Amino acid sequence: MQFSKSTDYALHALIHLGHSERCNNVGIKELSGALGVSESYLSKIMSKLRQDGIVRAVPGVKGGYELARPADQITFLDVIQVIEGRQQLFECSNSSSRQHLLLAEEGAAQGDQERPGKNECLVEKVMNGAEQHLYQYLREHTVQSILNEAFKRCKHEANKK
Template identity: 35%
Template sequence: MKYSKATNYALHTMVYLASAPAGKTIGVLPLAEFQQISPTYLSKILTKLVKAGYVESTPGVRGGYKLSKNKEDISFLHVIQAIEGNESLFQCGAGHDENAPYCMVECVMSQAEQEMEKYLQQRTIAELVEKSDERILSFVNRVAQ
């Protein structure tokens, strides 16, 4: 299975925001430059995270983004669903009996997906902040406002 690049950037961005000193914001430009992506693209990702309630934005010259929830309360699954949505990864498609009460393959895939979601729900952004290397911490401390 493959998640979109947006999910990759969203998870990394959440770690950077969670690594910032309490109450400090980080602008979209430094976040985009650090990840070597377009600020416009990252803004779209951040908009989804704001709408989901995990990030808040502060307008203005000294504005930027910061977490709106405790990093311990934000799971990988929360971030993934904010970007990808909640739709199942697998669905029986054309060529299969649409009127059958279930698709045997879909049952197996659904169970696997539930196990993966359970695991991702248990893993928090805070766990990665604790493991952040000096490069990340230096960046965050330099750009946080």
């Protein structure tokens, strides 16, 4: 279980875009140079980000990419879900096994429809809880928060000199 390299590239690319907000568009050449990835591969990732409305792209001379919304409204979770997809982190593979009859439906016999989550597998329930926990953390960190942190580091270093 690991995040893909594409997620790494996407996050760093977005930070680069946020950092270069002054000049409108950043070309794939500049981006791939900064990250050390091939243009062809990175452009695929950028396309995904564009399709999901994270960045805007303009073709043509002087074209390139820019953030589609303020950097403080682009969360880590946004980016991760674009690249990794939105399937849940954990799924019980065989919900009709004897095990599940025991764990999930033991307490949910006849017509127990008033509580819908009741016959969910307990293992899955814990794992979904973990997922929500993780997502909450990832929602609290944005491209902007990275830029702020980098700026703080920079200033701190300047003071020492």
